Amino acid sequence: GxxxxxxxxxxxxxxxxxxxxxxxxxxxxxxxxxxxxxxxxxxxxxxxxxxxxxxxxxxxxxxxxxxxxxxSIKDHLGEKNIKDLVNFCLRYIADLDIPIKRGTFFEFRNGMINVCPIGRNCSQAERDAFEQFDAKAGVRSKFVAELKKRFADKMGLQFSIGGQISFDVFPIGxxxxxxxxxxxxxxxxxxxxxxxxxxxxxxxxxxxxxxxxxxxxxxxxxxxxxxxxxFKEVPAPLPLVSLPQKLPPPPPPPPP
Incomplete structure (x- = not known):
């Protein structure tokens, strides 16, 4: 965006x-x-x-x-912690009551795990519809709140919602x-x-x-x-103007 x-x-x-x-x-x-x-x-x-x-x-x-x-998040968290996190998310998504579900609910990246309640291979129209639904229902924010309770302190994880359909999970910092x-x-x-x-x-x-x-x-x-x-236009400098120098005061009149 x-x-x-x-x-x-x-x-x-x-x-x-x-x-x-x-x-x-x-x-x-x-x-x-x-x-x-x-x-x-x-x-x-x-x-x-x-x-x-x-x-x-x-x-x-x-x-x-x-x-x-x-x-790599894999080296940082270890396979057991990753498996526990993914298993919980799978159960949570299975119980989600949302209008449609497609596929690719997880994307494992070098530095994070991307979680998508609707599934990343949804169409653009389905993506747009889910974004509007989520704005009212708070699907992702509720999902993240539950993950924070269970995993934030235990694994030192942080969560952020981005884009239209997913959120990211990664170590704090x-x-x-x-x-x-x-x-x-x-x-x-x-x-x-x-x-x-x-x-x-x-x-x-x-x-x-x-x-x-x-x-x-x-x-x-x-x-x-x-x-x-x-890209602001910088105003051109004003031209230098020669000012007349002050004339010295006239000499005092001669004494009478």
Missing amino acids: TLAKSMNKATPEMLALLKQLRGKVLIGVVGGSNIGKQQEQLGKDCLNDFDYFFSENGLCAWKNGNVLATT WDKTFCLRYVEHVPTVHFFGDRTMQGGNDFEIYSHPRTIGHAVTDPAHTMRLLRELF
Whole structure:
């Protein structure tokens, strides 16, 4: 919802603006999705179109197209904890009373587990319908609340709701602020995101003291803010005008 509408490609206008912006400042993108989904939205060559590129909240990091680092949730949690979490989610989804269910309820990524109550292989129309249903029924927020009670302290897990149909599960601190360790040398970091409310997957980095956060509603809003912040017309300096020098005071009259 920041650079492109959910599950849609970024527009040529957006990509052209980002290219212009890169000529002025360092630019980077951070998302919760894996690199494949980001390439679907931003183009196959997106790793080379940004100075920094972060997928899975920064657990997979690139600089100028070269790998910086990767971090694995599997190594961090261990198979037993992952199995306990997945088994609970399967039972919970089985008992969910929602209008439709499809398939692919889990997506195991390097840095997180993505949980989707409706199933990720639903159609775009079904995705849109579930988003509207969830806004009223709170399916994802209730699911997350239950997981927090059972697993947050036990496994040190954090949860964030993003996009239209799913939420992410990851170790505490592995939210989007994870990527900030790679830009510590950058004095000012502007962040733009559409899920900046508490519980949204942009909240932690949006409110982090290292960033200047900008909440956006859609890609058009992002473009407008970028133009206002980085492409303002600088007024031409006023021409120098030679001012007449003050004449020295006249000498005093001679004494009588």
